[in-house]
Amino acid sequence: MAEVEKGAKIELIPLRAIKPLPLQLTTIDPEVERMLLEDMRKGSERIDPILVRRLTSEEKEACKERYPKAEYEVIDGHKRLRNAELLLWEQIKAIVVDVSRDEAFEISYRKNKERGTVDPMLEAIYFKHLYIDKKLPAFKIAEMLSLSEKYVRRVIARVGIETEAVRKIVRQAVIGKPLTGKHLDAIAKTPPEKQPVIVEKIAKEGLTAKEAKIVAEAVAKKPAILELPKPKLVEEAKKITTPPPPPPPKPEEIREKLIKELEGYYPPIIIDYAYTRYKGGLLKEVIKASIFYMFWEKLTEAQREEVMEKAMKEVEEKGKFVEPVIG
Numbered sequence: 001m002a003e004v005e006k007g008a009k010i011e012l013i014p015l016r017a018i019k020p021l022p023l024q025l026t027t028i029d030p031e032v033e034r035m036l037l038e039d040m041r042k043g044s045e046r047i048d049p050i051l052v053r054r055l056t057s058e059e060k061e062a063c064k065e066r067y068p069k070a071e072y073e074v075i076d077g078h079k080r081l082r083n084a085e086l087l088l089w090e091q092i093k094a095i096v097v098d099v100s101r102d103e104a105f106e107i108s109y110r111k112n113k114e115r116g117t118v119d120p121m122l123e124a125i126y127f128k129h130l131y132i133d134k135k136l137p138a139f140k141i142a143e144m145l146s147l148s149e150k151y152v153r154r155v156i157a158r159v160g161i162e163t164e165a166v167r168k169i170v171r172q173a174v175i176g177k178p179l180t181g182k183h184l185d186a187i188a189k190t191p192p193e194k195q196p197v198i199v200e201k202i203a204k205e206g207l208t209a210k211e212a213k214i215v216a217e218a219v220a221k222k223p224a225i226l227e228l229p230k231p232k233l234v235e236e237a238k239k240i241t242t243p244p245p246p247p248p249p250k251p252e253e254i255r256e257k258l259i260k261e262l263e264g265y266y267p268p269i270i271i272d273y274a275y276t277r278y279k280g281g282l283l284k285e286v287i288k289a290s291i292f293y294m295f296w297e298k299l300t301e302a303q304r305e306e307v308m309e310k311a312m313k314e315v316e317e318k319g320k321f322v323e324p325v326i327g
Contacts, residue, residue: 009095010049010093010094011094011095012092012093013071013091013094014069014090014091015081015085015089015090015092016069017071018050018052018071018073018092018094019066019072019073019074020073021074021078021101021104021105021108022101023105023122023126023129024108024122025108025118025123026108026112026118026119027117027118027119027173028117029176030176033176036080037086040083044089044092044093047080047093048080048093049093050077050081050092050093050094050095051075051095052074052075052094052095052096053073053075053096053097053098053099053100053101053103054071054072054096054098055070059101072094073101073104075097075099075104076108076111080092105129106145109126109145110145113145119170119178120158120179120183121158121161121169121170121184123155123181124155124159124161127141127155127156128156131156138152138153138156139152155181157185157188158181158184158187158188160188161184161187161195162192162193162195162196164195164196165187165196168199168200169187169199172203179199179202179203180209182210182212183202183209185213186209186215186216187202187212189216189217189220190216190219190220191219194223197226198212198226201215201226201230201233205229205230206230207230207234211234211237214234214237214238217237217240217241218236218237218238218241219237222236225237225240
């Protein structure tokens with residue numbers, strides 16, 4: 001059994017006295033949920049107690065039309081509560097804590113984040129609540145939830161996803177096939193009018209997050225590709241988003257690069273002479289073979305010719321020589 005909240009005691013609470021938290025952040029694998037239900041069929045002693053908070057009088061008044069008997073609100077354990085209702089239990093084990101709704105949201109988020117069961121779209125809605133309703137800047141949210149500010153900003157960006165697309169995303173989570181956060185990041189960058197369609201494509205065609213990102217980038221340039229089936233869709237998206245190869249470097253660019261590489265090792269006069277005389281053909285080899293380069297400036301023109309001939313001969317003997325262009 002999971003560790004019980006410090007100083008808390010387990011109580012038996014009637015199901016009719018408990019209502020769900022307005023925003024349930026968790027998602028759960030259907031198979032895991034099925035196993036949980038099977039465990040609960042065998043008795044309440046097989047499950048951990050749920051965590052609930054006491055409702056204030058104002059909160060009871062606000063929800064009495066839908067939950068007339070509500071005294072508590074679930075913080076952690078919504079699936080267990082739902083299964084208990086399916087099994088027609090009258091009571092469930094619970095730990096009662098006195099915290100505010102905002103504190104309850106934070107506890108719920110932290111617990112589900114630790115388990116890896118936070119739904120990415122619901123996470124965005126929660127961050128929106130903190131960012132817009134509670135007016136907390138991104139760095140404060142990051143500090144509060146022990147996250148990086150970069151992560152918080154990326155999640156908040158998902159809030160811009162169009163309403164119909166959000167509905168489809170949440171539906172995927174409900175049926176046990178939630179989209180990942182990276183899927184949502186890609187969708188958020190798609191033109192709003194195309195977001196519901198790309199959500200359907202991801203769900204129907206089984207696009208990976210990487211494929212969804214490529215398609216999202218391509219749709220901004222060519223929306224019509226969304227009509228294509230998956231193999232063709234991804235193929236065309238790659239063509240649209242892959243930049244053309246750079247043009248081949250110009251001769252003067254090659255010369256400048258080559259000279260820059262050699263400047264730190266050889267006197268400029270040698271580099272200039274070898275390049276001018278041999279037009280850059282095997283320039284490095286020619287210069288490296290010029291064993292008298294340190295005395296170059298002291299040589300006569302005839303001596304320079306002799307040095308270069310020796311250098312060229314050495315290169316030729318090593319089988320690396322390309323006939324130079326004599327300028």
